[in-house]
Amino acid sequence: MDGDAQGRARIMEHWRASEQGDSAAEHAIYATDAILDYPQSGERFRSRATIAAQRGGHPADRHFTVLRISGNGDLWVSECVISYDGVPSHSVSIMEFSGDLVTHETQYFADPFDPPPWRAALAEQMPDRSG
Numbered sequence: 001m002d003g004d005a006q007g008r009a010r011i012m013e014h015w016r017a018s019e020q021g022d023s024a025a026e027h028a029i030y031a032t033d034a035i036l037d038y039p040q041s042g043e044r045f046r047s048r049a050t051i052a053a054q055r056g057g058h059p060a061d062r063h064f065t066v067l068r069i070s071g072n073g074d075l076w077v078s079e080c081v082i083s084y085d086g087v088p089s090h091s092v093s094i095m096e097f098s099g100d101l102v103t104h105e106t107q108y109f110a111d112p113f114d115p116p117p118w119r120a121a122l123a124e125q126m127p128d129r130s131g
Contacts (some may be wrong), residue, residue: 004072007097011069011076019064022094027052031101060084074098088112 001009010029017025030036030048037044045051067079078093089109096104115123 006100007071007073007076010071011078012066012079012096012102015064015066015078015080023056025054026130029095029102031098031103034101034103034105036105036107038109040109058084061086071095075100082109 002103014026014029017023017028027048030051032048033046033068034048034051035044035046036051045054061084063083065081065083067081069079074097076095076097078091078095079090080091080093082091083089091110092108094101094106
């Protein structure tokens with residue numbers, strides 16, 4: 001398996017472990033001194049232990065659906081839908097690697113919204129998405 005295939009497999013394992021609630025496997029992808037940024041809230045979490053603690057303390061029932069993973073080398077992007085107590089939130093995760101471990105992740109979240117009527121004639125439904 002080449003380096004990019006290994007990177008993709010590690011990221012898929014991270015998301016699989018996230019879905020299964022396996023915190024140790026979920027956070028094994030991070031370097032000990034990794035940084036996680038949430039730009040929308042202005043929060044920065046320093047260290048694998050802190051990242052795991054803030055995720056482990058989340059009160060909602062969370063589920064993860066990976067839509068797409070793109071990237072190569074040291075930079076990978078995951079597009080996901082994360083459901084919190086059944087309410088979906090679209091997420092983009094940008095992971096920067098050093099070797100086999102994530103040293104910096106930036107994660108963005110966006111709630112779904114209904115499209116405005118004025119552009120209905122211009123758009124089509126995205127494949128594999130319900131309206």
